Amino acid sequence: GENVEQHPSTLSVQEGDSAVIKCTYSDSASNYFPWYKQELGKRPQLIIDIRSNVGEKKDQRIAVTLNKTAKHFSLHITETQPEDSAVYFCAASMRRDDKIIFGKGTRLHILP
Amino acid sequence: NAGVTQTPKFRVLKTGQSMTLLCAQDMNHEYMYWYRQDPGMGLRLIHYSVGEGTTAKGEVPDGYNVSRLKKQNFLLGLESAAPSQTSVYFCASSYVGVTTEAFFGQGTRLTVV
Numbered sequence: 001g002e003n004v005e006q007h008p009s010t011l012s013v014q015e016g017d018s019a020v021i022k023c024t025y026s027d028s029a030s031n032y033f034p035w036y037k038q039e040l041g042k043r044p045q046l047i048i049d050i051r052s053n054v055g056e057k058k059d060q061r062i063a064v065t066l067n068k069t070a071k072h073f074s075l076h077i078t079e080t081q082p083e084d085s086a087v088y089f090c091a092a093s094m095r096r097d098d099k100i101i102f103g104k105g106t107r108l109h110i111l112p
Numbered sequence: 113n114a115g116v117t118q119t120p121k122f123r124v125l126k127t128g129q130s131m132t133l134l135c136a137q138d139m140n141h142e143y144m145y146w147y148r149q150d151p152g153m154g155l156r157l158i159h160y161s162v163g164e165g166t167t168a169k170g171e172v173p174d175g176y177n178v179s180r181l182k183k184q185n186f187l188l189g190l191e192s193a194a195p196s197q198t199s200v201y202f203c204a205s206s207y208v209g210v211t212t213e214a215f216f217g218q219g220t221r222l223t224v225v
Binding site: 105 | 147157
């Protein structure tokens with residue numbers, strides 16, 4: 001089955017700097033790659049996603065890139081703000097498998 | 113529009129006791145999932161359902177059972193709770209399957225002593 005690896009497990013960046021979180025997946029048939037943000041004590045919520053027919057997608061300060069050949073995708077957050085502090089999860093899924101498999105998460109700390 | 117609602121929010125069980133977690137969604141979603149979240153382990157899929165009357169095993173199904181008798185409800189059962197099942201449980205649902213957004217419930221914090 002699909003396996004998703006996520007790095008780093010913890011990331012601290014100065015407010016205003018950029019943050020990058022990377023994920024790799026194992027099954028080349030995966031075609032949907034969402035990113036979820038989970039604030040402390042809250043439920044995970046989708047912040048951005050990308051499909052396998054697209055190489056990059058951007059939404060304001062957040063962008064996701066996908067390299068299908070290398071089977072990895074990354075989340076980029078620019079001009080980080082205190083409210084970006086949270087745990088971020090990447091995930092991968094494919095229609096034939098009916099499962100969404102998550103990475104282990106990255107705890108992002110934005111330092112003042 | 114409540115979205116995805118889990119009941120209860122907190123529970124403490126003694127080893128060997130049983131309980132059922134209820135997940136209800138009012139978005140007419142076909143797919144529903146149960147995940148457990150443990151520190152450093154991310155979200156691990158326990159069981160899932162692709163429609164009313166169907167269930168399937170996920171990554172960590174042992175010790176759990178599920179039922180989907182009605183489209184809007186997905187129940188997770190623990191027949192004989194063990195301390196290893198202490199976790200935060202999240203239910204999620206999605207409209208047309210795994211390649212669309214999943215909406216999560218607020219979570220259930222379960223402690224087995």
